[in-house]
Amino acid sequence: MVGSRTAREVLVADKMTRVIAAVVALFCAACASTSQTSPAPPLLAAIDGDYFRWESAALGRALHIYVKLPEGYDPAATYPAVYLLDGDSTYPLLAPTHLFVAFDEPVPPAIIIGIAYGSFDRKMGNMRHVDFRPPAAVAPGSGAAAFQRFLADELIPEIERRYRSDPSRRILVGQSRGGAFVLYSALTAPDLFWGRIVSNASLTPGEEIFFGPPPAAARDDLKLFYASGERDRPEYRAPAQNGSLIGTRRRKNHGR
Template sequence: MITMTKPKRTSLLATELRQIRSKATGKNFQISIALPFAYVDDSINIAPFDKPLTAWPVVYLTDANWYFGMVTDIVRSMAWCGRTTDAIIVGIGYPEEESLRETWRKGVAGRTQDLTPMHSEKSDKYNSEWLQLDVNTGGGGKFYKFIKQELIPLIDQEYRTDPAKRILAGHSHGGLFSMFAMFQEPGLFSSYIASSPSLNFADNSMFTLESEFAKKHKSLPAQIYLSAGELEEGADTTDLTDMYRFAALLESRKYKGFSLTKQVFLDNNHCEVPALAFQAGLKLALKVSSLGTNHP
């Protein structure tokens, strides 16, 4: 009789799971870290071990409980053929210490608070009712402070990172947060990936933030990737129109040091686009010609 061993939790190769208690937010975060194979072992002159760097790009990814495995595999598989470089993936998520249902509920409540820069009573009421949890939006400022002042310094201290090549990536509210972070300190990240950003959150407050930024700044040193699905437009959603409007505003400012790529994925809805958007955005951000070489 053929048998199997007792089930264990799976893990991706060359990954680490860490916990951090944030002073800025007062919350615990689960940090998932994926290291390039050549970071771990560069003694073999065959792909993917044959392109070690002295310092590596870092992709900071929100909603790691959902997208960490996806993004890790995307970055690694693209880098294998050499047109893009591999990178350290730092996934920011929530503790997975309770039942699947409770982990999911608390993760959704947590990201709804942390990834929304503005407060919305409408969103609070809706999410509190269907999650059966107390949900409070508008924690994006504290979450940004956590990333900038706590997480990034720890990652730079413990890993061989290239501070000039940081990428922030997110979907939906994560895309909204990417755009919010860009206006706080554009140079903190070199690239921003916003997949289907919920730009209409809190009565289009992100458009107001963009307008306020434009009044005080002539430069925006960042590479930006904006995308949405063709089917993200209808009675209940305006993500596609909002993405086009936001992109047009940014382009009209003619910021110095600014680069924008926008993309629409045909026959795709809000839940279907993340893999496509992350691949396209990271292909742009990690393109070898744009990163240059950093070999020892």
């Protein structure tokens, strides 16, 4: 008869139903057990360090600050402080690099600080396109002055309050648009950092600001290192080549 089942078919179907129910029950139990007992995964030792969220008055928003202390950190000593722009990407790269290079090279111990947005997406709060942009008539929307106030008035004092950071040995590191901000900082607040490292700076728009007279600095021991990769995109490399005199011009106040 259509729609009727044999006793064997009924038993098989019932058995399958019980098996499926048992599997679902075990899966749910495993999920509940995992959510209740599994701790958060530890950070990798190479980047493990301190973290704090900073609500910036100058910027009107929060930034994420990561701090890697040197091996054998001595509260009685003082250390250079290396401030990394674009900390979302540069901190995981450079904090462990400094750690491992120090094993074989005479690299001074330092405090590494990553300044991060918590995302690479503008819609999720990454404001590097504003914070690192110097003033330019052709490209309104500069936030470099406000970001520099955040560094000078908020972050640096907080780092030097929390850690044994040497105020005379601050270093600022920036790549691409972050490199443009480092140059902007060298022009507008030369004494804020002892050393500056610029990698493949994206000088446009607004490169005209970098070709003015050199800044007046109170110190004569300031350093600026500028690197532009031969394989960088032509539209980014051209301003660096045209402005090769930047490094020469700065040597008077920033050393070589």
